[in-house]
Amino acid sequence: MSEPDSSLTVVRDVASLRRRVKVWHGEQRTVALVPTMGALHAGHMALVKRAKALADAVVVSIFVNPTQFGPNEDLDAYPRRDAEDWALLNAAGVDLIFMPDASVMYPDGFQTAVQVPAVSQGLCGTHRPGHFEGVATVVTKLLLQGLPDLALFGEKDFQQLAVIKRLVIDLDIPVDVLSVPTVRERDGLALSSRNAYLSEDERAIAPKFYATLSAAAAAIANGADIKACCAQAERAVLAAGFSSVDYIEVRVADSLLPLKVLGSEARILGAATLGQTRLIDNVKIPAQQAGG
Ligand code: AMP
Numbered sequence: 612m613s614e615p616d617s618s619l620t621v622v623r624d625v626a627s628l629r630r631r632v633k634v635w636h637g638e639q640r641t642v643a644l645v646p647t648m649g650a651l652h653a654g655h656m657a658l659v660k661r662a663k664a665l666a667d668a669v670v671v672s673i674f675v676n677p678t679q680f681g682p683n684e685d686l687d688a689y690p691r692r693d694a695e696d697w698a699l700l701n702a703a704g705v706d707l708i709f710m711p712d713a714s715v716m717y718p719d720g721f722q723t724a725v726q727v728p729a730v731s732q733g734l735c736g737t738h739r740p741g742h743f744e745g746v747a748t749v750v751t752k753l754l755l756q757g758l759p760d761l762a763l764f765g766e767k768d769f770q771q772l773a774v775i776k777r778l779v780i781d782l783d784i785p786v787d788v789l790s791v792p793t794v795r796e797r798d799g800l801a802l803s804s805r806n807a808y809l810s811e812d813e814r815a816i817a818p819k820f821y822a823t824l825s826a827a828a829a830a831i832a833n834g835a836d837i838k839a840c841c842a843q844a845e846r847a848v849l850a851a852g853f854s855s856v857d858y859i860e861v862r863v864a865d866s867l868l869p870l871k872v873l874g875s876e877a878r879i880l881g882a883a884t885l886g887q888t889r890l891i892d893n894v895k896i897p898a899q900q901a902g903g
Contacts, residue, residue, distance in 0.1 A: 619701040621708045625756045627719050628709050629660050632670070632757055640667035644786075646750060649673040650690035650804035658701050658763040661791050666761055671700055672709040672753055674716065679745030690807050709757065715780035716752060727774045727781070730867050734770050734880055735891065738857040743774050750775050754784050762786050767793040767801050769879040769880055773867045793892070795821065799824045801892050808888040817890060819851035820883055824859070824894045832897045837861050837870065841879070848883050857882040857889070861896065898900040 635642050643666035645658045655671075662669045673696060680686035693710075700708060724744050731743035754762060764772045776788050793801050796801050799821040800806065800814075809817055827844040831837055845856045862869060864876035877896040882889060 619705060619708060619863070621697070621710055622735055623710055623712065624715055624856060625711070628670070628707070628757055632708055632759065635668045641760040642670060643668055643755070643761040643763060644753065644757050645669065645671045645763050646753050647671060647673055648675045648689065648804065649696050650692050651696045652802045652804065654767060654802040656699065656703060656763055657794045658765060658791050659700065659705060661764050661789070662761065663704060663883055664879045665789070666833065668706045669704075670707045670709055670757055670759065671705050674711055674749070676716070676745060676749040677713055678717070678748065679742050681739055681741065684739075685805070690804050724748050725778055727777050730770070730773045732775050734858055734860060734867070735882055736770070738882060743771070746771055747774055747778050751778060751782065751784070754779070754786050759786055763789050763791060765793060766790050766893070767803070768891070770867060771876065773865070799825070803890070805890070810886060813886045813888065814857070816852040817885055820848060820853070820881065820890055821892050821894070823851070824846045824879050824881055824892055827859070828894045828896045831861065831873065831877070831879070837873070844881070848881070853883045853885045855884045857884070864895070
């Protein structure tokens with residue numbers, strides 16, 4: 612694979628990444644890492660923009676991590692668009708791309724795994740066994756490989772964000788984890804590399820997922836019964852043309868524990884399949900109306 616003609620450096624091994632970060636730190640420059648699986652879109656670029664605003668140097672990793680895909684998932688079909696990604700990152704003023712091969716991340720004999728059991732339980736954890744262990748392990752490795760000052764993640768993958776926040780605390784990894792709100796299409800559909808799988812007809816239906824979650828969030832904020840709202844939202848998503856709903860649930864935002872009483876920070880999260888494409892999304896439940 613030839614590398615594009617650009618001033619942006621691509622490194623593929625840990626020693627080269629560390630060397631660059633060490634130079635920046637020696638110059639008292641702060642370093643931000645934005646981990647991605649490539650096929651970049653405006654959601655990823657919002658993380659990059661935030662990283663540029665907060666740190667002196669920005670590293671973007673691109674690695675389609677095999678261990679977070681289940682045996683029947685889309686690892687082979689996952690979009691790979693290296694040249695376009697590099698052009699976007701170059702235009703955004705990113706300093707370095709870290710793009711390891713699987714053999715760099717998981718050399719022969721590799722056997723360690725990071726588990727964050729409680730936060731990984733339920734929601735996507737139930738429907739994608741092993742997924743969050745794969746995510747937790749690869750993110751831990753990326754953070755220890757680069758030792759950035761900041762790392763940025765999207766609220767789009769809300770359970771993933773909670774897993775990462777927890778592991779950074781539990782493992783004393785010296786990095787600030789920052790989150791960025793979900794970037795959406797004009798019709799509300801959350802940007803995702805997997806949206807490329809949607810047919811034209813499916814693309815027209817897809818925004819109904821966010822619309823339904825938002826309507827449920829508003830109703831709950833107005834005092835409607837949480838269980839009834841989630842059940843109603845499931846019916847609405849199926850009626851819109853989705854083939855199945857994995858879950859639509861309300862959780863405490865920080866811990867992702869089941870919500871007992873509607874209080875400070877509640878979030879409605881969902882996953883549903885449209886044709887062959889599994890979509891996830893989540894919406895903050897606004898603070899309850901006075902007297903509601
Ligand atoms: P991925 O390439 O799907 O692993 O995503 C890399 C990072 O981009 C993760 O932190 C995601 O949460 C974040 N991300 C993906 N889609 C969006 C979006 N629509 N808005 C904001 N962040 C996103």
